[in-house]
Amino acid sequence: xxxxxxxxxxxxxxxxxxxxxxxxxxxxxxxxxxxxxxxxxxxxxxxxxxxxxxxxxxxxxxxxxxxxxxxxxxxxxxxxxxxxxxxxxxxxxxxxxxxxxxxxxxxxxxxxxxxxxxxxxxxxxxxxxxxxxxxxxxxxxxxxxxxxxxxxxxxxxxxxxxxxxxxxxxxxxxxxxxxxxxxxxxxxxxxxxxxxxxxxxxxxxxxxxxxxxxxxxxxxxxxxxxxxxxxxxxxxxxxxxxxxxxxxxxxxxxxxxxxxxxxxxxxxxxxxxxxxxxxxxxxxxxxxxxxxxxxxxxxxxxxxxxxxxxxx
Amino acid sequence: xxxxxxxxxxxxxxxxxxxxxxxxxxxxxxxxxxxxxxxxxxxxxxxxxxxxxxxxxxxxxxxxxxxxxxxxxxxxxxxxxxxxxxxxxxxxxxxxxxxxxxxxxxxxxxxxxxxxxxxxxxxxxxxxxxxxxxxxxxxxxxxxxxxxxxxxxxxxxxxxxxxxxxxxxxxxxxxxxxxxxxxxxxxxxxxxxxxxxxxxxxxxxxxxxxxxxxxxxxxxxxxxxxxxxxxxxxxxxxxxxxxxxxxxxxxxxxxxxxxxxxxxxxxxxxxxxxxxx
Numbered sequence: 001x002x003x004x005x006x007x008x009x010x011x012x013x014x015x016x017x018x019x020x021x022x023x024x025x026x027x028x029x030x031x032x033x034x035x036x037x038x039x040x041x042x043x044x045x046x047x048x049x050x051x052x053x054x055x056x057x058x059x060x061x062x063x064x065x066x067x068x069x070x071x072x073x074x075x076x077x078x079x080x081x082x083x084x085x086x087x088x089x090x091x092x093x094x095x096x097x098x099x100x101x102x103x104x105x106x107x108x109x110x111x112x113x114x115x116x117x118x119x120x121x122x123x124x125x126x127x128x129x130x131x132x133x134x135x136x137x138x139x140x141x142x143x144x145x146x147x148x149x150x151x152x153x154x155x156x157x158x159x160x161x162x163x164x165x166x167x168x169x170x171x172x173x174x175x176x177x178x179x180x181x182x183x184x185x186x187x188x189x190x191x192x193x194x195x196x197x198x199x200x201x202x203x204x205x206x207x208x209x210x211x212x213x214x215x216x217x218x219x220x221x222x223x224x225x226x227x228x229x230x231x232x233x234x235x236x237x238x239x240x241x242x243x244x245x246x247x248x249x250x251x252x253x254x255x256x257x258x259x260x261x262x263x264x265x266x267x268x269x270x271x272x273x274x275x276x277x278x279x280x281x282x283x284x285x286x287x288x289x290x291x292x293x294x295x296x297x298x299x300x301x302x303x304x305x306x307x308x309x310x311x312x
Numbered sequence: 313x314x315x316x317x318x319x320x321x322x323x324x325x326x327x328x329x330x331x332x333x334x335x336x337x338x339x340x341x342x343x344x345x346x347x348x349x350x351x352x353x354x355x356x357x358x359x360x361x362x363x364x365x366x367x368x369x370x371x372x373x374x375x376x377x378x379x380x381x382x383x384x385x386x387x388x389x390x391x392x393x394x395x396x397x398x399x400x401x402x403x404x405x406x407x408x409x410x411x412x413x414x415x416x417x418x419x420x421x422x423x424x425x426x427x428x429x430x431x432x433x434x435x436x437x438x439x440x441x442x443x444x445x446x447x448x449x450x451x452x453x454x455x456x457x458x459x460x461x462x463x464x465x466x467x468x469x470x471x472x473x474x475x476x477x478x479x480x481x482x483x484x485x486x487x488x489x490x491x492x493x494x495x496x497x498x499x500x501x502x503x504x505x506x507x508x509x510x511x512x513x514x515x516x517x518x519x520x521x522x523x524x525x526x527x528x529x530x531x532x533x534x535x536x537x538x539x540x541x542x543x544x545x546x547x548x549x550x551x552x553x554x555x556x557x558x559x560x561x562x563x564x565x566x567x568x569x570x571x572x573x574x575x576x577x578x579x580x581x582x583x584x585x586x587x588x589x
Contacts, residue, residue: 017588051588051589054408054412055411055412056408056411056412056588056589057588057589058588074414074415074416075414077412077413077414078413078414080412082408082409082412084405084408084409086404086405086408088404088405088406089406089409090321090325090406092324092325092328092329093328101317101321102409102413104314104317105314105317105410105413105414105415106413106414107414146409149409
């Protein structure tokens with residue numbers, strides 16, 4: 001948990017649509033200046049959660065505080081930027097007009113709009129498109145102008161819902177740079193994405209959600225990263241598998257290639273594991289430690305939240 | 313302030329999406345057809361000149377037909393242009409970037425209503441005014457109660473606008489269009505049932521008409537407008553043919569229509585504020 005003051009704090013947010021529970025119990029805390037990733041499979045309740053935080057959808061139960069204000073507060077919304085997943089805008093507007101309209105809706109005066117708009121168009125690489133109608137824009141250009149729109153008001157929190165879905169690799173790099181810039185300015189970024197590679201490169205912390213619940217929140221800067229170990233041992237016995245649980249979890253024997261997989265809480269356990277195997281008289285042919293990628297963790301946490309059994 | 317921004321945006325949208333230009337161009341075409349038709353029919357009459365009174369009667373009959381068509385165009389334009397105003401913003405998700413700004417939801421709905429109301433006002437006044445002006449210039453025929461009559465025709469457009477805006481806060485564009493036209497159909501048929509009932513003195517038929525007007529008080533605004541324009545002429549069914557108003561809408565009904573419209577606008581503002589998006 002960040003030591004910084006909180007910008008988002010939700011307490012047991014719940015949303016039901018008739019009999020269907022979209023979000024069961026969402027409790028999370030995001031600190032100021034954090035880039036927070038919100039991960040989960042399709043239908044996990046990510047978009048509904050974001051819509052509740054933005055005041056588009058009313059929670060059935062629970063409360064939340066954004067920038068010290070209750071959900072849907074207009075003063076809070078003045079300091080929030082949002083790029084929705086479905087980035088459809090009024091396509092009959094020109095790019096400059098589009099930003100001007102949204103600036104007006106933010107309550108920015110003429111001078112503030114005139115100062116911000118050219119800079120933002122340049123930032124997202126659309127400086128020469130001010131007079132182009134949005135209907136002539138490609139998907140990627142629409143996403144860029146949508147991003148500019150989300151940054152108009154110097155927001156304290158920026159919600160980005162799948163911000164790179166329409167972008168080429170250069171565009172993705174641009175978004176990553178923008179997010180880094182926002183972090184540098186102490187702004188909070190709430191990133192909804194299932195491009196785990198992107199998230200891994202940009203986020204400080206991520207929450208894994210499934211069935212509308214936060215299963216786990218992890219820090220991506222955490223040096224205590226777990227290690228996935230692959231072992232090849234001469235004639236592994238059931239006793240060996242049982243004994244290995246003292247070193248780590250998710251112990252399993254692959255029937256496919258005879259290798260044993262287990263997850264260690266920390267890489268410092270590796271020498272102990274090797275020493276124990278040798279001292280116990282097992283012939284060790286292979287010991288291959290690998291840092292858990294975000295994808296591995298995603299599959300472990302979201303694919304299997306009961307905490308036992310094989311994750312992969 | 314936000315309401316005005318949205319109203320401006322709404323007008324800009326109908327202009328940019330060419331709806332405004334098409335409506336204006338075809339309005340001109342309609343005027344052209346009416347004026348041409350009026351001119352030649354009246355010319356024929358002038359050649360076999362019978363007397364000033366008959367000429368005025370013909371002019372008033374042709375004018376009533378023209379106003380009837382104008383009224384129908386006003387209704388269609390009111391519904392068709394505004395039926396997607398709120399629902400399309402929701403369906404295309406454009407509303408998500410609007411409503412996460414520090415604006416109130418009712419400001420968005422009221423702004424939309426205001427934008428369309430201004431356009432309808434100008435459009436209906438232009439179309440009706442042009443017809444009345446032409447008939448005055450060509451046949452030297454003037455209507456009574458010019459402004460109140462026009463305002464009632466505008467009111468009918470605003471009534472349908474308020475209905476589609478209210479429907480759009482909850483219904484899909486298509487369902488909303490069906491609702492608006494069917495309600496108008498009920499009012500239309502109810503109006504005729506009441507009319508015929510009044511002529512043949514069948515009280516049940518008149519009551520059915522009144523109930524229909526309570527469900528959708530649009531037709532009575534048109535009837536009232538016509539009787540204001542041509543009080544002497546429209547009161548005699550034998551003289552005026554189909555454009556007669558045998559059963560006069562009461563003042564209470566007019567008050568009801570105003571309250572109905574206010575109720576629809578109020579519902580729209582409330583309903584959209586409550587809605588999950």
